[in-house]
Amino acid sequence: MPRAPSTSPSTTESDRWAPIYRGSRGSATPGTASPSPGLPPWRLRAPCCFWLLLGAAHRRHDAYGRSLIVGAIVPRTGQPAIRLVGSVQRAFAVIDALAEVDTELGTNEIARRTGVNPSTVSRLLATLVAGGFVEHVQESGRYRLGPRLLQLGNVVLGRLDLRQIARPHLLALVDSTRETATLSAAGQRDAVTVDFAQSPFSVQSVAQLGRPSIAHATATGKVLLAFGGRALPPGPLKSYTKRTIAKRSELTAELDAVRERGYAYNFGEREDDLHAIAAPVWGNHGELAAILGVQGPASRFDRQAMEAVVEPLLEHAREVSLELGWAGLVGEAVER
Structure with missing residues (x-):
């Protein structure tokens, strides 16, 4: 039987790398806050990409049925963990699809080119727009690459x-x-x-x-x-x-x-x-x-x-x- 996470603070090393709650497949007891096993607020708000930089991230579910992202520390070798993150790969596929054409693309067209479900593409686009990697063209409702990619590219070229x-x-x-x-x-x-x-x-x-x-x-x-x-x-x-x-x-x-x-x-x-x-x-x-x-x-x-x-x-x-x-x-x- 899985145990509900403890609400008491812990300072052990394992707790330092405790899961980050993300999304919800179920819900906790009505009227109570989501349990946070000894994690300070900034840990709960940290974006998933932060943990991906630390190492591979994989999904687990707690006793309440909620989806968790678990971050693993990069090995001492300095090499990235072998396991790839599917959502990140799909985001890359969306960016590649936009880069392959000289025109703007709609959600369904991107889904067709990448083979990713349209609803997933829509969520990925919203995330990429928020980060400046993709722009949403209001007049057409379509998407194109954003200025953030140019900024990063110039950093690479400058070095x-x-x-x-x-x-x-x-x-x-x-x-x-x-x-x-x-x-x-x-x-x-x-x-x-x-x-x-x-x-x-x-x-x-x-x-x-x-x-x-x-x-x-x-x-x-x-x-x-x-x-x-x-x-x-x-x-x-x-x-x-x-x-x-x-x-x-x-x-x-x-x-x-x-x-x-x-x-x-x-x-x-x-x-x-x-x-x-x-x-x-x-x-x-x-x-x-x-x-x-x-x-x-x-x-x-x-x-x-x-x-x-x-x-x-x-x-x-x-x-x-x-x-x-x-x-x-x-x-x-x-x-x-």
Whole structure:
């Protein structure tokens, strides 16, 4: 038989990490306050994300049938607890759905894209709006990403010394090639654009900060696969245009060619009218630290124009690598 929680204060270590009451599936004795086993008021009001930062959180129910969130301390290793929190993952899915489109989305459309129940999506949106991560557009009743994400993104970007080092080289590449130069950071799954310098032409390829590469369909993505020790994307390879390399055997051969020549091409494989070329930037341990690229409209940045860019691109990629502490050696992930 479960026991009702004691109302007497406790100072034991276990009580310090006692559950936080959240929501209610049942109710306590009518006319009485919800029991709080020795917890000060601020503990009861603490948001769940606070406890998630301390460690994994999992759900239990007390003797009154109420839902509890139990926080566990992060291990001494400093690594996060293995168990993932479903509600947080669903919130991330909502943010990703809004980030994938250039327009605002309604609740039902977000539910369709994420596979999450519409009522759950509605509650997640209300929470994200309260935190500034999502904005509710009053005129349309739809939602879009909020300014808080931009603030956090700028904090991350501001801490990347890589951008300060590479910035002069981006400008120099634009001066010499007259096309848009990009800098991408190598992530676990994708390369993400962290800086760029725009082409001076009125007709230009417009880069976007924070835009992830598509591993098999972009020049930066191919560099990540070829030199970053990343595995090929699981499952079928999506065709974005008729030029996309969608066969795994052909992509494997393409990556071998990228390793041999030291840079990657993209001939309209993600967007029909976009061509690009990219080269690796090495870190001080010989690891792939970033990716330097040049991109332009297919009508102007054709194969001949791209060939003329190879030498300055490789030279600037080498100079950025040296400024990052690269000693001219390449890691095992590249030599395989």
